[in-house]
Amino acid sequence: MPTISSPEKPHRIPIDQLFQELKVDPKTGLSADEAQNRYDEWGPNALQEVKRESALTILLRQFVGVIVYILAAAAGISFFLGETVEGFAIIAVLLINALTGFILEWNARQSMDALRKMDTTPARVLRDGRVREISSEEVTLGDILVVEAGDLVAADGNLFEVSQLQADESALTGESLPVDKNTELPPDESPLGDQHNRLFKGTPVTAGTGRAIVTGIGQQTELGKIATMVEEAKRSATPLEAKLDGLAKVLIWVTVGLAALFLIVGLVRKEEPLRLIETALALAIAAIPEGMSVVATIALAYGMLRLAEKKVIVKRLSAVETLGGTNVIFTDKTGTLTQNRIEVNTIQLPNQRAEIQSDAQAKKLEIVDGDQAITESEIYQKLIQVGVLCNNADYDIVNGKAKEVGDPVEVSLLKFAIAAGHDPDQIHQDFPRKAERAFSSDTRIMGTLHQHQTGFLVAVKGAAEEVLDRCQSLSEKDRKAHYDISEKMAVEGLRTLAFAYHETDTQPGDDFADQDLTYVGLIGFLDPPRTEVTPALTACREAGIKVIMVTGDHPATALTIASKVKLIEPGEEMVLTGKDLKPLDELKAADKEALLKCRVFARVSPAQKLDMIELYQQKGDIVGMTGDGVNDAPALKKSDIGIAMGLRGTQVAAETADMVLKDDSFTSIVSAIAQGRVIFENIRKFVLFLLSCNLSEIFVVTFAGFLNVGNPLLPLQILFINIVTDVFPALALGVGRENSSLMHQPPRDPKTPIMDGRDWRLVVFYALVMTASVLGAYWLGTTELGLTEKEGNNLVFYALSFAQLMHVFNLRSGRSFFVNEITRNRYIWYALLLCLFIMALTYYVPFLVQVLSIQPMTTTEIELILAAGFAPVLLVQIVKGIMRLGR
Known part of the structure; x- marks a missing residue:
């Protein structure tokens, strides 16, 4: 024991x-x-x-998932049927997706x-x-x-x-x-x-x-x-990952349903089983958007690069989209909303008060609130003098860079003096120090003795109560009034020091700091808020994002900063401390409601931060967490998106977070949110594009089977369309530029899937239009032009490929068909040219001709292919125009 x-x-x-x-x-x-x-x-x-997962374990986990299983089964069936090229092509897709996932997970896990x-x-x-x-x-x-x-x-x-x-x-x-x-x-x-x-x-x-x-x-x-x-602290799947998984499951059930129906109908008709299996395989390949994860990754990577230009480093690609969906942000105070340095904030003379902002490097001091004439009073000048003399710190500016040595409060007094136009070195030369009485926890004051010409000056600073007790010339009523003012300043979140002095012709003894002093006033110190935070918080409010301060600092200080940066509005002056917070499993409904209403939390422990994040996550919110300290690391990891401060933050926080702000600016968070929303909108568009294209392939194969007109698309042709001609336009949609209107809209409901009911209706509509156009061309080719089954298959392959390329123009959101975000996106045009070039290669390169079973075509067939490609665009625009007129 x-x-x-x-x-x-x-x-x-x-x-x-x-x-x-x-x-x-x-x-x-x-x-x-x-x-x-x-x-x-x-x-x-x-x-x-702590034992961590090996690289092999992480790699093997990439081969787990419903889509992976379906593709693996499709590859196995292809090899069984002797279609080795198709089998190897599917395996290549699996390996590309697995490698992408492995790289995303094998990131900087260095927090421990x-x-x-x-x-x-x-x-x-x-x-x-x-x-x-x-x-x-x-x-x-x-x-x-x-x-x-x-x-x-x-x-x-x-x-x-x-x-x-x-x-x-x-x-x-x-x-x-x-x-x-x-x-x-x-x-x-x-x-x-x-x-x-x-x-x-x-x-x-x-x-x-x-x-x-x-x-x-x-x-x-x-x-x-x-x-x-x-x-x-465990990270769940990001919202994007979860939604893509949900989407995949829907597609799989659609495929299973259609394939089962197709097999049943075929068996009833006593069709050849091998052909039925080949067609079912084609359906499986058609249903799965093999390029979706790759396109999503590249779209996120593009957003990551754009954020890097704005000094935001993204460590997990999916974090970009996650931040775009964030509707709650927990932010630390120190170093995030404030500058993490102490400054003189309030001057309280016996009869005057002012709140100031000062810049020592620019030698500039501004009265932001209170008596504008305070700087003209003699007692104000004496306050500065005492603050410089009763001081052991050093502050200097060398080559434009500030060097600070000593207690931060004393450094701030020197910076205040410089901003007010004084030279601390000159003051020390004019008043050389003769003795010092160091600060102690017993006396709670510091005093220094200085000689000046023929006399002596005593400078004293310390706790208000102790300094006021040594000012015998003050009446008891005045002492109490000044002490009450210091208490009020403390309640407002300011750290206060009182200042006093004594002048004498003869050198005092060792008790010089206890002699009758003349009261000068109080100075209130505060870690000043960042000037850019207020407009950033305003932008968050306009975007429907709730920002909550969670800090380990004093409640009064937290509330003061929250008010100054406009995190809270009048009437929201409520602060809860760690003592007020019960463990999450002990909270009742009323307790949870009170917590959800509060915007400022102080004296909160790391464990309590985790509880609050989980409370909002249980509610269904997507939670972001900003921080810079060791105490923030667990919450940064637990949150859906952890954002660390890069300049002032600890290495632990930076390596635990998903994103690091190189400039420590809350404004950068707003930029990241805007980029995240753009990314999600782009992902929605290319998913809409890919699904409508894939569904058109399913419809072409299924309807042709039901009509008993053969199999107009081979599995390898479908796979080629999915991973080549579909992917590049989808990728171009995924890297679209910003949409400023998105930041004036509330965040999307985190429970809402990527594709809502309206989107699914559009997918089916687009797919049916393309299917009708392509099968119409197939019917004309086989009945009017007398094409063989292989030539008809050739016609469908090119007609569907071209129709899907032209389909990208159907995804515009503006009213004008010729001037919109699609036509202005140069990557769309690059993608179309590249895909047309690849389609030409399939016709002229012998290896591709053999693999894809390409047949020679006549001019009439080419004209029919072009008509089948343009017809869906024309029909969709007519329908959209009619619907707009009907509103």
């Missing part, structure tokens, strides 16, 4: 109790022998390897590897009373971690010594600012972002020093739990 174990809810266990449970002396740490024993018992501090890379850093631990540096993998339960600024935390642990310790947990929790650490026990149900007495594996220490007892290693850490969720 294990002598120790990783404790549950370690943030709630008193530190002395932890030392007892984990059997370690905080003064000496583990002994080398005990550490080795625990290493042997618990294993390395590394994320577990990226997580493991965070394990390779060294760690310092206390063992046998001495601090030793070891590999992070050797850290074990009960070890005493020794950390300082610049370290990457090697394992989860509870702090028992801290000195101005801060850690950047944005990738894990979504918290924008470095987190101040302490040793106090938080409330029982505190989320990770509020567990300030803990350090978490993989997070960098940004300031201070500390010691912690290790309570979790490897898979037991919060990072490990996320890694497990990434592995366990």
